[in-house]
Amino acid sequence: MVVDELSRRAKAEAWKSKFGGDVTLCEIAGQRTVLLKPMEYMNVSGRAVQRVSAFYQVEPRELIVVHDEIDLEMGRLQVKFAGGHAGHNGVRSITQDLGTGDFVRLRCGVGKPAGAKGRVVGHVLGDFGKSEQEESKILIQEAADGVEEIMRVGPQLAMNKVNTRKTQAEA
Numbered sequence: 001m002v003v004d005e006l007s008r009r010a011k012a013e014a015w016k017s018k019f020g021g022d023v024t025l026c027e028i029a030g031q032r033t034v035l036l037k038p039m040e041y042m043n044v045s046g047r048a049v050q051r052v053s054a055f056y057q058v059e060p061r062e063l064i065v066v067h068d069e070i071d072l073e074m075g076r077l078q079v080k081f082a083g084g085h086a087g088h089n090g091v092r093s094i095t096q097d098l099g100t101g102d103f104v105r106l107r108c109g110v111g112k113p114a115g116a117k118g119r120v121v122g123h124v125l126g127d128f129g130k131s132e133q134e135e136s137k138i139l140i141q142e143a144a145d146g147v148e149e150i151m152r153v154g155p156q157l158a159m160n161k162v163n164t165r166k167t168q169a170e171a
Helices: 002-010 042-056 089-098 117-125 130-153 155-162
Strands: 016-018 021-028 031-038 064-069 077-081 104-109
Touching: 002 021, 002 031, 002 130, 021 042, 021 130, 031 042, 042 089, 064 089, 064 130, 077 130, 077 155, 104 130, 130 155
Parallel strands: 064 104
Antiparallel strands: 016 021, 021 031, 077 104
Protein backbone atom coordinates (compact mmCIF):
# COMPACT_ATOMS: atom_id res chain seq x y z
CA MET A 1 0.00 0.00 0.00
CA VAL A 2 2.93 2.32 0.74
CA VAL A 3 4.56 1.52 -2.59
CA ASP A 4 1.26 2.21 -4.36
CA GLU A 5 1.10 5.59 -2.60
CA LEU A 6 4.67 6.42 -3.65
CA SER A 7 3.83 5.43 -7.21
CA ARG A 8 0.73 7.64 -7.17
CA ARG A 9 2.64 10.63 -5.77
CA ALA A 10 5.47 10.26 -8.29
CA LYS A 11 3.16 9.69 -11.25
CA ALA A 12 5.15 6.53 -11.99
CA GLU A 13 5.24 4.72 -15.29
CA ALA A 14 2.79 1.88 -15.83
CA TRP A 15 3.42 -1.20 -13.68
CA LYS A 16 4.98 -4.16 -15.48
CA SER A 17 4.93 -7.73 -14.22
CA LYS A 18 8.44 -9.14 -14.35
CA PHE A 19 11.15 -10.58 -12.10
CA GLY A 20 8.48 -12.14 -9.85
CA GLY A 21 6.83 -8.84 -9.02
CA ASP A 22 5.24 -5.67 -10.29
CA VAL A 23 7.84 -3.04 -11.21
CA THR A 24 7.64 0.61 -12.16
CA LEU A 25 10.06 3.48 -12.57
CA CYS A 26 9.65 7.01 -11.27
CA GLU A 27 11.46 9.89 -9.64
CA ILE A 28 11.36 10.39 -5.88
CA ALA A 29 13.26 13.18 -4.13
CA GLY A 30 15.06 13.96 -7.38
CA GLN A 31 16.34 10.40 -7.78
CA ARG A 32 15.44 7.87 -10.44
CA THR A 33 13.70 5.13 -8.48
CA VAL A 34 12.63 1.54 -9.10
CA LEU A 35 9.52 0.52 -7.16
CA LEU A 36 8.85 -3.17 -6.65
CA LYS A 37 5.91 -5.08 -5.24
CA PRO A 38 6.98 -8.74 -4.96
CA MET A 39 4.07 -10.90 -6.08
CA GLU A 40 5.29 -14.28 -4.90
CA TYR A 41 4.84 -15.64 -1.39
CA MET A 42 6.33 -13.40 1.29
CA ASN A 43 8.80 -16.08 2.39
CA VAL A 44 10.38 -16.04 -1.11
CA SER A 45 10.03 -12.31 -1.82
CA GLY A 46 13.82 -11.96 -1.75
CA ARG A 47 13.96 -13.61 -5.17
CA ALA A 48 12.16 -10.68 -6.79
CA VAL A 49 14.22 -8.14 -4.85
CA GLN A 50 17.46 -9.85 -5.91
CA ARG A 51 16.41 -10.06 -9.58
CA VAL A 52 15.32 -6.43 -9.75
CA SER A 53 18.43 -5.26 -7.88
CA ALA A 54 20.67 -7.16 -10.30
CA PHE A 55 18.85 -5.96 -13.43
CA TYR A 56 18.78 -2.29 -12.39
CA GLN A 57 22.22 -2.49 -10.71
CA VAL A 58 20.96 -1.39 -7.30
CA GLU A 59 23.32 -2.13 -4.42
CA PRO A 60 21.78 -3.54 -1.22
CA ARG A 61 22.79 -0.38 0.69
CA GLU A 62 20.61 1.61 -1.75
CA LEU A 63 17.47 -0.44 -1.07
CA ILE A 64 14.61 0.69 1.12
CA VAL A 65 12.46 -2.26 2.18
CA VAL A 66 9.07 -1.24 3.56
CA HIS A 67 7.48 -3.91 5.72
CA ASP A 68 4.87 -4.51 8.39
CA GLU A 69 6.05 -4.92 11.97
CA ILE A 70 3.93 -6.54 14.67
CA ASP A 71 6.45 -5.57 17.36
CA LEU A 72 5.60 -1.89 16.86
CA GLU A 73 2.22 -0.52 17.86
CA MET A 74 -0.20 0.41 15.10
CA GLY A 75 0.90 3.58 13.38
CA ARG A 76 4.50 3.66 14.70
CA LEU A 77 7.25 3.95 12.07
CA GLN A 78 10.91 3.11 12.52
CA VAL A 79 13.81 3.49 10.13
CA LYS A 80 16.55 0.93 10.60
CA PHE A 81 19.72 0.18 8.68
CA ALA A 82 21.02 -3.38 8.52
CA GLY A 83 20.58 -6.02 11.18
CA GLY A 84 18.69 -9.27 11.45
CA HIS A 85 15.25 -10.22 10.23
CA ALA A 86 13.61 -10.33 13.70
CA GLY A 87 11.44 -13.24 12.59
CA HIS A 88 9.96 -11.43 9.57
CA ASN A 89 9.86 -13.99 6.76
CA GLY A 90 10.01 -11.41 3.97
CA VAL A 91 13.06 -9.69 5.45
CA ARG A 92 14.64 -13.11 6.07
CA SER A 93 14.15 -14.01 2.39
CA ILE A 94 15.58 -10.70 1.16
CA THR A 95 18.62 -11.08 3.42
CA GLN A 96 19.22 -14.64 2.20
CA ASP A 97 18.83 -13.83 -1.49
CA LEU A 98 20.95 -10.68 -1.37
CA GLY A 99 23.55 -12.36 0.81
CA THR A 100 23.47 -9.43 3.22
CA GLY A 101 21.20 -7.60 5.63
CA ASP A 102 22.83 -4.27 4.82
CA PHE A 103 19.77 -2.45 3.51
CA VAL A 104 17.43 0.19 4.90
CA ARG A 105 14.13 -0.94 6.39
CA LEU A 106 11.10 1.18 7.09
CA ARG A 107 9.24 -0.80 9.72
CA CYS A 108 5.51 0.00 9.73
CA GLY A 109 3.83 -0.84 13.01
CA VAL A 110 0.67 -2.88 12.70
CA GLY A 111 0.59 -4.07 16.33
CA LYS A 112 0.02 -7.57 17.60
CA PRO A 113 -3.29 -9.30 17.03
CA ALA A 114 -5.54 -9.76 20.01
CA GLY A 115 -5.70 -13.32 21.27
CA ALA A 116 -3.79 -16.37 20.19
CA LYS A 117 -0.36 -16.31 18.58
CA GLY A 118 -1.73 -18.30 15.63
CA ARG A 119 -3.65 -15.23 14.47
CA VAL A 120 -0.45 -13.43 13.45
CA VAL A 121 -0.50 -14.72 9.85
CA GLY A 122 -4.07 -13.57 9.25
CA HIS A 123 -3.30 -10.27 10.98
CA VAL A 124 -0.37 -9.36 8.73
CA LEU A 125 -1.70 -10.84 5.48
CA GLY A 126 -5.30 -9.67 5.82
CA ASP A 127 -6.83 -6.27 5.29
CA PHE A 128 -6.94 -3.72 8.08
CA GLY A 129 -10.01 -4.11 10.28
CA LYS A 130 -12.82 -1.55 10.36
CA SER A 131 -11.46 -0.05 13.58
CA GLU A 132 -8.04 0.40 11.93
CA GLN A 133 -9.17 1.99 8.66
CA GLU A 134 -8.51 5.63 9.55
CA GLU A 135 -5.24 4.91 11.33
CA SER A 136 -4.06 2.72 8.44
CA LYS A 137 -4.62 5.58 5.97
CA ILE A 138 -2.45 7.82 8.14
CA LEU A 139 0.17 5.07 8.48
CA ILE A 140 0.38 4.66 4.69
CA GLN A 141 0.73 8.43 4.13
CA GLU A 142 3.36 8.81 6.85
CA ALA A 143 5.28 5.74 5.64
CA ALA A 144 5.41 7.21 2.12
CA ASP A 145 6.61 10.48 3.68
CA GLY A 146 9.25 8.42 5.52
CA VAL A 147 10.55 6.84 2.31
CA GLU A 148 10.77 10.28 0.71
CA GLU A 149 12.65 11.57 3.76
CA ILE A 150 15.11 8.66 3.61
CA MET A 151 15.74 9.42 -0.05
CA ARG A 152 16.12 13.14 0.61
CA VAL A 153 18.49 13.10 3.60
CA GLY A 154 19.66 9.49 3.99
CA PRO A 155 18.69 6.88 6.56
CA GLN A 156 20.69 8.25 9.49
CA LEU A 157 19.13 11.72 9.41
CA ALA A 158 15.72 10.29 8.53
CA MET A 159 15.87 8.17 11.70
CA ASN A 160 15.99 11.34 13.79
CA LYS A 161 12.73 12.56 12.29
CA VAL A 162 10.77 9.39 11.51
CA ASN A 163 11.63 7.36 14.61
CA THR A 164 10.57 10.13 16.97
CA ARG A 165 7.22 10.80 15.27
CA LYS A 166 4.27 10.20 17.57
CA THR A 167 1.51 7.83 16.58
CA GLN A 168 -2.03 9.18 16.26
CA ALA A 169 -2.90 7.57 19.62
CA GLU A 170 -0.03 9.41 21.34
CA ALA A 171 -0.72 12.81 19.76
